[in-house]
Amino acid sequence: xxxxxxxxxxxxxxxxxxxxxxxxxxxxxxxxxxxxxxxxxxxxxxxxxxxxxxxxxxxxxxxxxxxxxxxxxxxxxxxxxxxxxxxxxxxxxxxxxxxxxxxxxxxxxxxxxxxxxxxxxxxxxxxxxxxxxxxxxxxxxxxxxxxxxxxxxxxxxxxxxxxxxxxxxxxxxxxxxxxxxxxxxxxxxxxxxxxxxxxxxxxxxxxxxxxxxxxxxxxxxxxxxxxxxxxxxxxxxxxxxxxxxxxxxxxxxxxxxxxxxxxxxxxxxxxxxxxxxxxxxxxxxxxxxxxxxxxxxxxxxxxxxxxxxxxxxxxxxxxxxxxxxxxxxxxxxxxxxxxxxxxxxxxxxxxxxxxxxxxxxxxxxxxxxxxxxxxxxxxxxxxxxxxxxxxxxxxxxxxxxxxxxxxxxxxxxxxxxxxxxxxxxxx
Numbered sequence: 001x002x003x004x005x006x007x008x009x010x011x012x013x014x015x016x017x018x019x020x021x022x023x024x025x026x027x028x029x030x031x032x033x034x035x036x037x038x039x040x041x042x043x044x045x046x047x048x049x050x051x052x053x054x055x056x057x058x059x060x061x062x063x064x065x066x067x068x069x070x071x072x073x074x075x076x077x078x079x080x081x082x083x084x085x086x087x088x089x090x091x092x093x094x095x096x097x098x099x100x101x102x103x104x105x106x107x108x109x110x111x112x113x114x115x116x117x118x119x120x121x122x123x124x125x126x127x128x129x130x131x132x133x134x135x136x137x138x139x140x141x142x143x144x145x146x147x148x149x150x151x152x153x154x155x156x157x158x159x160x161x162x163x164x165x166x167x168x169x170x171x172x173x174x175x176x177x178x179x180x181x182x183x184x185x186x187x188x189x190x191x192x193x194x195x196x197x198x199x200x201x202x203x204x205x206x207x208x209x210x211x212x213x214x215x216x217x218x219x220x221x222x223x224x225x226x227x228x229x230x231x232x233x234x235x236x237x238x239x240x241x242x243x244x245x246x247x248x249x250x251x252x253x254x255x256x257x258x259x260x261x262x263x264x265x266x267x268x269x270x271x272x273x274x275x276x277x278x279x280x281x282x283x284x285x286x287x288x289x290x291x292x293x294x295x296x297x298x299x300x301x302x303x304x305x306x307x308x309x310x311x312x313x314x315x316x317x318x319x320x321x322x323x324x325x326x327x328x329x330x331x332x333x334x335x336x337x338x339x340x341x342x343x344x345x346x347x348x349x350x351x352x353x354x355x356x357x358x359x360x361x362x363x364x365x366x367x368x369x370x371x372x373x374x375x376x377x378x379x380x381x382x383x384x385x386x387x388x389x390x391x392x393x394x395x396x397x398x399x400x401x402x403x404x405x406x407x408x409x410x411x412x413x414x415x416x417x418x419x420x421x422x423x424x425x426x427x
Contacts (some may be wrong), residue, residue, distance in 0.1 A: 024190070
């Protein structure tokens with residue numbers, strides 16, 4: 001039983017990784033808190049759901065631009081320095097959020113701008129941190145380290161929104177943002193205590209940073225089939241079978257409970273990721289990592305199909321109260337989906353970090369940030385459009401089947417990914 005529980009070897013053997021993991025886990029909780037608080041403040045100022053939706057665009061555009069360029073920065077400069085500077089920018093944005101709330105700001109444009117600044121800083125910070133971790137740990141410990149990080153992220157995703165809503169309702173926006181500002185110092189302190197992490201020397205690195213460096217990273221990705229597959233299979237999973245956009249309608253039309261049910265369904269995916277992390281001890285010993293990714297994404301797709309079938313069985317009856325059996329079954333299917341996605345994430349990140357040479361890690365981590373952020377949003381658009389034609393119940397059924405079919409088309413076309421050997425990592 002002990003061998004199945006989360007492997008804590010990375011935090012025991014590397015004090016630097018331990019501080020970084022704990023700091024980021026705490027800071028992520030604050031970041032999720034602020035996401036909810038900003039959305040609530042925008043709605044309070046405008047009374048418009050569309051205005052709240054614009055926040056997503058304000059976050060996505062800088063993330064795409066700075067994710068790619070930030071990765072090039074990481075491959076040219078000391079990664080600790082890049083992460084610290086980006087963190088200071090993000091922290092400053094949180095402090096301005098505190099100030100504008102205290103001063104009674106009524107201009108929604110300021111909130112849009114601050115969200116864009118936070119997103120840009122995070123898009124630089126994330127690849128820098130991810131490129132640092134392989135320098136702190138042995139390659140054999142990377143699956144365990146990524147399992148810990150995935151678990152920390154899912155805990156933040158579960159508790160952060162709830163905490164944010166409670167704080168805003170109880171003590172107001174000022175204190176909600178102030179809590180984030182305090183929690184963010186944990187990550188900043190962990191970064192400041194790291195030793196310098198300059199990129200390793202490479203004759204292939206351009207002398208000067210520019211757009212050419214970004215293009216070099218994309219060209220490299222195009223020539224490395226196993227690393228490229230980690231992105232392609234994730235895009236397939238997220239674009240075809242990300243069900244979050246359906247949850248508000250499901251809470252009204254199928255399962256009852258309205259907003260409460262929407263929150264429960266959203267938390268179920270993250271809770272599944274937490275459970276997968278708690279019982280991730282065996283992941284550190286997996287050798288054929290491509291096969292596990294394929295199995296995990298297959299399980300994701302089938303879980304989403306099962307979620308849709310629960311809705312088909314319940315029917316669009318617009319119940320006045322919650323349907324407890326149907327809701328319980330839906331939560332189980334989504335928790336299984338979240339656990340599957342967590343396992344896939346662990347090994348996709350592991351392959352990216354161990355098979356990619358150091359001088360390319362930052363740029364490919366930048367692409368990773370763009371894919372992870374953009375894929376689910378495209379998926380929400382795709383399933384939202386599909387649901388207008390076939391209904392909210394059949395959309396996840398069709399999407400989940402499409403996910404599994406497209407995944408195995410890719411795997412059959414790229415056999416080296418199926419045979420990927422963690423003992424001999426090749427990009």
